[in-house]
Amino acid sequence: MELIIEKTRQGRKGYSLPSPDVPPYTLTDSFVRKGTAELPEVSEPQVMRHFVNLSVLNHHVDRNFYPLGSCTMKYNPKINEETSRLHGFSCIHPLQPELSTQGALRLMYDLGEYLKAIVNLDAITLQPAAGAQGEFTAISMFKAYLNKKRESRKYILVPDSAHGTNPASVNFSGFKPLTLPSSDNGLVDVDKLSVLMTKDVAGLMLTNPNTLGLFEKRVKDITDIVHKKGGLVYLDGANLNALLGITRPGNMGFDAVHFNLHKTFSTPHGGGGPGAGPVAVTEELKSFLPVPVIECREDSYRFNFDLPDSIGKVQSFYGNFLVMVRAYTYLRMVGADGLRGISKSAILNANYIIESLKDDYHLPYADYCMHEGVLSGKKLKDLGLRTLDAAKRLLDFGLHAPTVYFPLIVSEALMIEPTDSETKETLDYFIDTMKRILEEAKKDPESLRTAPHETPVRRLDEVKAIKELVIRWKT
Numbered sequence: 001m002e003l004i005i006e007k008t009r010q011g012r013k014g015y016s017l018p019s020p021d022v023p024p025y026t027l028t029d030s031f032v033r034k035g036t037a038e039l040p041e042v043s044e045p046q047v048m049r050h051f052v053n054l055s056v057l058n059h060h061v062d063r064n065f066y067p068l069g070s071c072t073m074k075y076n077p078k079i080n081e082e083t084s085r086l087h088g089f090s091c092i093h094p095l096q097p098e099l100s101t102q103g104a105l106r107l108m109y110d111l112g113e114y115l116k117a118i119v120n121l122d123a124i125t126l127q128p129a130a131g132a133q134g135e136f137t138a139i140s141m142f143k144a145y146l147n148k149k150r151e152s153r154k155y156i157l158v159p160d161s162a163h164g165t166n167p168a169s170v171n172f173s174g175f176k177p178l179t180l181p182s183s184d185n186g187l188v189d190v191d192k193l194s195v196l197m198t199k200d201v202a203g204l205m206l207t208n209p210n211t212l213g214l215f216e217k218r219v220k221d222i223t224d225i226v227h228k229k230g231g232l233v234y235l236d237g238a239n240l241n242a243l244l245g246i247t248r249p250g251n252m253g254f255d256a257v258h259f260n261l262h263k264t265f266s267t268p269h270g271g272g273g274p275g276a277g278p279v280a281v282t283e284e285l286k287s288f289l290p291v292p293v294i295e296c297r298e299d300s301y302r303f304n305f306d307l308p309d310s311i312g313k314v315q316s317f318y319g320n321f322l323v324m325v326r327a328y329t330y331l332r333m334v335g336a337d338g339l340r341g342i343s344k345s346a347i348l349n350a351n352y353i354i355e356s357l358k359d360d361y362h363l364p365y366a367d368y369c370m371h372e373g374v375l376s377g378k379k380l381k382d383l384g385l386r387t388l389d390a391a392k393r394l395l396d397f398g399l400h401a402p403t404v405y406f407p408l409i410v411s412e413a414l415m416i417e418p419t420d421s422e423t424k425e426t427l428d429y430f431i432d433t434m435k436r437i438l439e440e441a442k443k444d445p446e447s448l449r450t451a452p453h454e455t456p457v458r459r460l461d462e463v464k465a466i467k468e469l470v471i472r473w474k475t
């Protein structure tokens with residue numbers, strides 16, 4: 001900005017701010033427009049129509065069903081947007097003195113207390129900005145805890161069905177991942193765990209319900225085995241919306257758990273964030289939490305930066321505060337009984353879909369599922385098609401696809417997460433459409449292979465799109 005450089009108080013080119021008596025809008029001649037702006041003259045209705053039409057070019061949760069598995073709760077109540085825009089929340093500055101932000105601190109403190117009660121653990125940080133960062137935070141705390149005990153264990157066990165962020169977090173925290181195989185029923189092979197859990201192993205990362213949507217029935221045996229060998233157990237709590245008010249990770253023997261506020265507590269996920277991935281831990285791990293933690297003192301809420309064993313900070317300031325406001329709003333809105341109802345509906349909805357489709361598509365692990373279920377598009381493959389073809393065809397019916405090709409242990413996986421907030425009519429429409437697509441695959445495979453047909457752009461070369469991303473409208 002030539003202007004700023006020219007008019008700085010110090011009179012030299014550099015980084016200093018403009019003098020207060022120089023209006024920042026004084027432009028040098030070269031920047032001043034010589035002709036008219038030639039802005040389009042449009043009426044208000046035209047502008048509105050333009051933006052409304054733009055907003056429906058892509059698929060989103062306000063248009064129709066979004067059964068993407070293992071990703072997000074997909075219910076983003078509009079009241080969350082209202083509360084997070086309240087001036088007192090959206091216009092505070094992270095460097096304001098604590099005494100001038102008591103409302104915000106109380107909200108964060110109370111949110112932490114609710115989350116601790118939900119999982120039955122003793123202490124919490126709200127700082128991590130995503131589930132993956134929550135994993136990294138907790139496993140780094142395991143590392144610091146073992147270092148303090150002068151134990152140099154090298155590995156963390158990760159089931160073969162785990163989300164890819166699990167082994168990545170293990171590596172980032174200075175351990176090496178050791179794969180724990182699943183048995184034929186899709187659950188952890190407990191006998192193999194007993195063999196693999198040696199003194200060299202620092203602990204286990206477990207997802208429960210796991211990424212197949214199955215509840216680890218022997219979870220207490222699993223946590224006991226790890227603890228007996230001096231290890232720690234981490235719950236990848238991304239699937240917590242199947243457990244709310246029904247059971248609590250603290251009772252299952254977990255030492256730490258992360259929450260995906262953007263999966264379980266109705267906050268938007270966005271393209272990989274920014275979200276929030278708070279981590280709750282046992283008393284034993286409390287002193288290793290990132291700083292600051294929020295405390296309720298006699299007359300006020302305060303940040304405590306003085307944790308003796310803290311792993312330090314994992315995010316700037318205190319994490320994504322406005323995401324916390326949304327989760328807090330949701331928790332206050334539904335209350336404790338509401339939470340239990342939400343998990344029950346999520347489980348019922350997922351089982352309704354899987355039961356309805358399991359004879360058409362293939363069900364690789366035959367058991368009741370929790371809040372999501374995994375089918376296989378094996379029959380499509382037998383017809384010379386892929387799961388991706390069905391996923392693309394769904395768009396023509398105004399539906400988003402389930403997660404495809406994950407978890408990796410299921411060939412042609414279709415991971416379906418309907419969420420609790422969907423009606424039976426919506427679920428039925430999805431089920432009927434999935435059946436119709438299978439019929440089409442038999443009679444007219446080309447219509448799947450070339451799908452989608454009704455969207456503003458047809459099938460894209462996704463690898464090319466990722467590698468050579470062009471996000472400009474015109475070049």
Ligand SMILES: Cc1ncc(COP(=O)(O)O)c(C=O)c1O
Nearest residue numbers: 070071130131132163165236238
């Ligand atoms: C099972 C599981 N673990 C971890 C994560 C990572 O969460 P995030 O996307 O917030 O980093 C996800 C996200 O989809 C997940 O499904």
